[in-house]
Amino acid sequence: MMGAPADLRNASNGLGKSLASDAPNRPVAIPPMPDYSGRILAYAASAATITAGVWQGVFQQWNIWLVAAALIWPHIAHMLTRRTFLRNSPRIRQKMLTTDCIIGGGFIGCIGLVAIPSSMVALMLTFTSLIIGGVRQWLIGCGFMAVSILAFYSIFGPAESYQSPLLTSMLSILFTSVFICVTAFYSHQQARALMLAKTQIQNQREQSIALSHKLSKYLSPQVWQSIFTGERDVRLETQRKKLAVFFSDIKGFTELSEEMEPEALTELLNHYFNGMSEVALKYGGTIDKFVGDSIMVFFGDPTSRGQREDAFACVSMAIDMRKHMKIMRQKWRSQGIKSPLEIRMGISTGYTTVGNFGAENRMDYTIIGKEVNLASRLESLAEPGEILVSYETFSLIKDRIMCRDKGEITVKGFGKPVPIYEVVDFRRDMGPNHSFMEHEHSGFAMYLDSEKITDKERQSILTALEGAAERLRHEEDSVRE
Structure with missing residues (x-):
């Protein structure tokens, strides 16, 4: 009188195809029993009970017509749910199960509440309702079944005896047990299929996470995070933003590259980039690219703490890089590299165009604009160990960082000469209470x-x-x- 559980059939079948394609040797799980087959089995059990009851005289003779109805109804229900407008109903299974509960309640009322057959029919209905629709469907099914029982019981009255003969009772219990066991078997197989699918999904998720972390090394962490959290689409689009732009390179690197073997030079350069990247990420910078021995970083995108804080973080990063370079130089000296490698840096603040540039199938997340050119020019003009900043950067940081006026320069794209400043140090570190000290001589470095x-x-x-x-x-x- 009801269909077997199959709520997740489509999902499990789809996952089953995925599992079969990914692991062809994996055992294929048996799909859940279809509603059509489950309904045929349930109504066949009811028909056998009716036949035995009429033959033994416990049911009235006219109930034999219910056998034909029980054998025909599953096919009618299948046609209604597959070939009529009902097939478009999103909750057709629950509605058809409710109909089965009404029919089953009517049958119980017609036989006059004979104990064992009535209990077995009610058991099949409530068992299937609980599996298919949970507690909610179970309550609905029990409610409609109770109303149907009362309605038909009031029409046909009680049976002569609420006790049924042994054969009728045994057939009723046997067929109900077969139905419940078959339904439980398919439910168990469905649960196994879902567990296999869950394991496969977990494995694929772990693989995707591992792959995404590998791919993240080709992007700045901030950009990678915004893409994988869905905050940013991967498409060709740009926007105007006010950013702090940083450039740096190593003075003396070209000469060193002529003296060192490529392998040793690569190791030195990777060590340098790794250290400077850690400093950049510490201050929240978006690492744009590495070109030769140059580094390009910007602040203010994808996230911004405000123009003043972005500029201050950028200059703070540059000061920390300058200090970090001294530590690296000491380590390189201990490895036999005596060339006095120094870092020089340039910073500019202003409006730039930031976003994805390139082609649909290959794009770079970067920035363009005259402020980028200015930062690059400042870096090329800086002396070893020097940090040059534009006037706008200076105006945003001057209350917390000491700077020295370096005059004006002419830059392509700017109509007037550009004032520039040299970063000295944090104001808090100036004077007798400064926290930073350094001292270098041949054979000694502190x-x-x-x-x-x-x-x-x-x-x-x-x-x-x-x-x-x-x-x-x-x-x-x-x-x-």
Whole structure:
């Protein structure tokens, strides 16, 4: 009198195709039992119960006509749900199951509530309602079935005896058990198919995450994050934004490349880029590209903290890079690289065009505009270890960073000479309380940033410095003697 559970049939079938294509040796799970087959089995069980009951005299003779109705109705229901306007109903399965509950309740009322056959029919109906539609469908089915039972019971009255003969009871229990077992079997196979599909989806998800992390290395983390969270579409589009643009390169790198082997030069350059990238990401910069020994970074897109904060973060990054370069230079010197590599930097702030440039099948997320050209020009004019900024950048950071006037320059694309400034240091680090110290000589290099030293590290550093000082004094005394 009802269809077997198959709510997720389409999903599992689709996933099954995917699983079959991805893993051809994987066992194919049995699909859930169709409504048509389940309804035929349920009504056949009811027909067998009616036949036995009429033959043993527990049901009235006219009930034999219900056998024909029980055998025909599944085919009528199948035709209604497949070949009429009902096939377009989004909840047709629940509606047909409700109809089955009304029919089953009518049958129970017609036989006068004979105990075992009535209980078996009610069991099949409630079992299927719970599997197909959950508690809600179970409550609806029970409600309609109860109303139907009362209506037909009031018409045909009670049976002569609520007890049924052994044969009728056994057939009713047997066929109901077969229906429940077959339905449960298909439900179990469906659950296995869904578990296999879930495992496959989890594996594909893990593979997709691993692949996305690999691809993220070709994009700035901010751009990658905006794409994979759906905030930004991957299409050719641009917009105008006010950004802080940064350029840097290594003074002396060309000469060094002529002296070093390509493998050693590649290792040095990758070490440099890795360190500088960490500094850029620390301050929230969007790394645009690496060109030779040059780095291009911008602030203010995809996310912005405001023009003033973006400019301050950009200059702060440049100061930190300059300090970090000193540490790298010490490490390179210990590896035998004696060339005095220095970083030079240029920063400009202004409106640029930012977005995806290129072709539909190959695009780059970058920026263009005269402010980009100005930042590149400032970088090329900077002395080793120097940071040059434009006037607009200076106006945004001057209250927190000390700068020195460097005059004016002429830049293509600008109608008037452009004032430029040299970044000295954070104002908080100026004077006697500055946290940063450095000292370099042949055979000696010291870099000290007291703000980054923990209490535990401080004692170790003091011990090392005292030991170095004692050794230098001892050597000096030996020379005097």
